[in-house]
Amino acid sequence: MAKEASFDVVSKVDLQEVNNAVTQARREIETRFDFKGSKSEIRVEDEALTLISDDEYKLSQLLDVLHTKLIKRDVSLKALKPGKIQPAAGGTVRQVFTLTQGIDQTVAKQITKVIKDSKVKVQAQIQGDQIRVTGKSRDDLQQIIQLLQSQDFDAPLQFTNYR
Incomplete structure (x- = not known):
């Protein structure tokens, strides 16, 4: 599995x-x-x-x-x-x-919308002031990271806990 x-x-x-x-x-x-x-x-x-x-x-x-x-x-x-x-x-x-520390709710909603509109098979969940992105394939996660880096949001983004 x-x-x-x-x-x-x-x-x-x-x-x-x-x-x-x-x-x-x-x-x-x-x-x-x-x-x-x-x-x-x-x-x-x-x-x-x-x-x-x-x-x-x-x-x-x-x-x-x-x-x-x-x-x-x-x-x-x-x-x-x-x-x-x-x-x-x-x-x-x-x-x-x-x-500013943490992702604002409006920016978090924009990020999850971009992830869902990408049609990549991953799930995005807002957890307080951060977003957890999960998926079966690491390649899909890498694709989402590249997508988010190419976008211009109102907050600086870092990607942590990559497992």
Whole structure:
């Protein structure tokens, strides 16, 4: 009798890599000429990043530095959900970015719909903030992984527990 194979589709951010990227970005900001004498900083609070700078232009430059450091550390930028730019104390501006952990219900429904529309003989089940995909053939599971990687969802996807 054929044994069922499965894998999980998850969306997780490695917080240690985020901390490392923020540390590298802070070091670069301290040494960059265009940030000399400015009140630019990046704060890490739970699962949120707060960027503070003198004006919106410097805030966008700060965000660009952070993005490059996150990309080098293989942290997907889709995991950052930006908030509104707000005025802060001392004539500065602030923007809060939340780090999303887990797959949102609407994105999970989109993923299961794509899997079912592919007509590959697998089953997809939403289990909280992850999706379990099961099937008899490992080749079918590989095909689903390639299909999901080719799609553009609002969340970074990782594939774990491949058995």
